Amino acid sequence: MSEPVSDSATDFPIITLDGGAATGKSSTARGVSQQLRFLHADTGSHYRALTFLLLRKGISPEESDELTEALEEMKLSAEVDGTLASLIADGKKLSPEDLRSLEVNRNVSSFAALPPVRNRLLRYQRWHRELALEKGFLGLVIEGRDIGSVVFPEAPFRFFLEADESTRIQRRSEEGQEDSVAARDKADSGRKTAPLHCPEGAIRINTGNYTLEEVISQICQKVQNDSDALQ
Numbered sequence: 001m002s003e004p005v006s007d008s009a010t011d012f013p014i015i016t017l018d019g020g021a022a023t024g025k026s027s028t029a030r031g032v033s034q035q036l037r038f039l040h041a042d043t044g045s046h047y048r049a050l051t052f053l054l055l056r057k058g059i060s061p062e063e064s065d066e067l068t069e070a071l072e073e074m075k076l077s078a079e080v081d082g083t084l085a086s087l088i089a090d091g092k093k094l095s096p097e098d099l100r101s102l103e104v105n106r107n108v109s110s111f112a113a114l115p116p117v118r119n120r121l122l123r124y125q126r127w128h129r130e131l132a133l134e135k136g137f138l139g140l141v142i143e144g145r146d147i148g149s150v151v152f153p154e155a156p157f158r159f160f161l162e163a164d165e166s167t168r169i170q171r172r173s174e175e176g177q178e179d180s181v182a183a184r185d186k187a188d189s190g191r192k193t194a195p196l197h198c199p200e201g202a203i204r205i206n207t208g209n210y211t212l213e214e215v216i217s218q219i220c221q222k223v224q225n226d227s228d229a230l231q
């Protein structure tokens with residue numbers, strides 16, 4: 001299925017999870033998507049995929065005609081495996097190793113700060129609501145940095161995950177990843193377009209105070225209590 005030109009409004013339940021690096025967004029979204037039978041979209045992986053592909057074309061993270069042309073030429077679609085939607089660019093799915101490489105970790109915040117990159121992905125990310133509906137999921141859980149503020153500001157269930165920097169650095173090192181969590185957070189929070197912040201009205205959860213299972217269950221309970229269709 002390919003991305004359509006427009007997206008129509010529906011009252012389909014949408015959960016947004018925003019937060020800094022290693023606050024637990026992806027693992028929480030995975031658990032929630034499986035418990036509630038929602039489609040899971042990881043928008044960080046979209047920025048990572050574009051970063052990998054643009055670097056491979058020799059394009060540097062600044063606005064240029066080459067960048068605009070490469071973004072216009074890229075055909076984006078999705079593959080759904082279980083509850084997870086993965087980005088397919090020009091017919092190819094990237095491996096977790098490519099998406100989480102040191103080179104991508106170092107450059108992704110710079111590409112993500114560029115308005116042409118964000119505009120290209122905004123349309124694609126909003127389309128996941130239609131994709132979830134079409135594939136028979138009961139809702140959409142979508143995670144990133146600007147989801148509750150820019151991508152789906154009207155979503156009924158918006159959460160902001162946070163945790164101490166030391167907790168997050170420890171989580172990444174336990175995963176064996178070299179990642180400058182603090183530097184990325186600073187760049188993501190300080191950029192002009194769609195900076196990382198807690199969206200107004202979103203529920204804050206400090207994931208350092210709870211187990212992963214507890215965070216998943218807090219979110220599922222809130223959604224199930226407030227949404228007739230899921231009871």
Ligand SMILES: Nc1ncnc2c1ncn2[C@@H]1O[C@H](COP(=O)(O)OP(=O)(O)O)[C@@H](O)[C@H]1O
Pocket residue numbers: 019020021022023024025026027028171172175207208210211212213215
């Ligand atoms: N509430 C939690 N308590 C303890 N560890 C957690 C919690 N949530 C996530 N983690 C762990 O932290 C690491 C980073 O989580 P991840 O979901 O990749 O974060 P993010 O998507 O925000 O970068 C993973 O190893 C995950 O298992």
Ligand SMILES: Nc1ccn([C@H]2C[C@H](O)[C@@H](COP(=O)(O)OP(=O)(O)O)O2)c(=O)n1
Pocket residue numbers: 020021022023026043044045047048108109112113143144145146147184185188
């Ligand atoms: N909605 C989003 C999601 C991610 N980004 C950017 C900023 C992040 O540093 C990178 C990578 O995001 P990702 O969620 O994969 O990062 P972590 O898993 O939290 O380490 O993408 C963004 O600008 N907007």
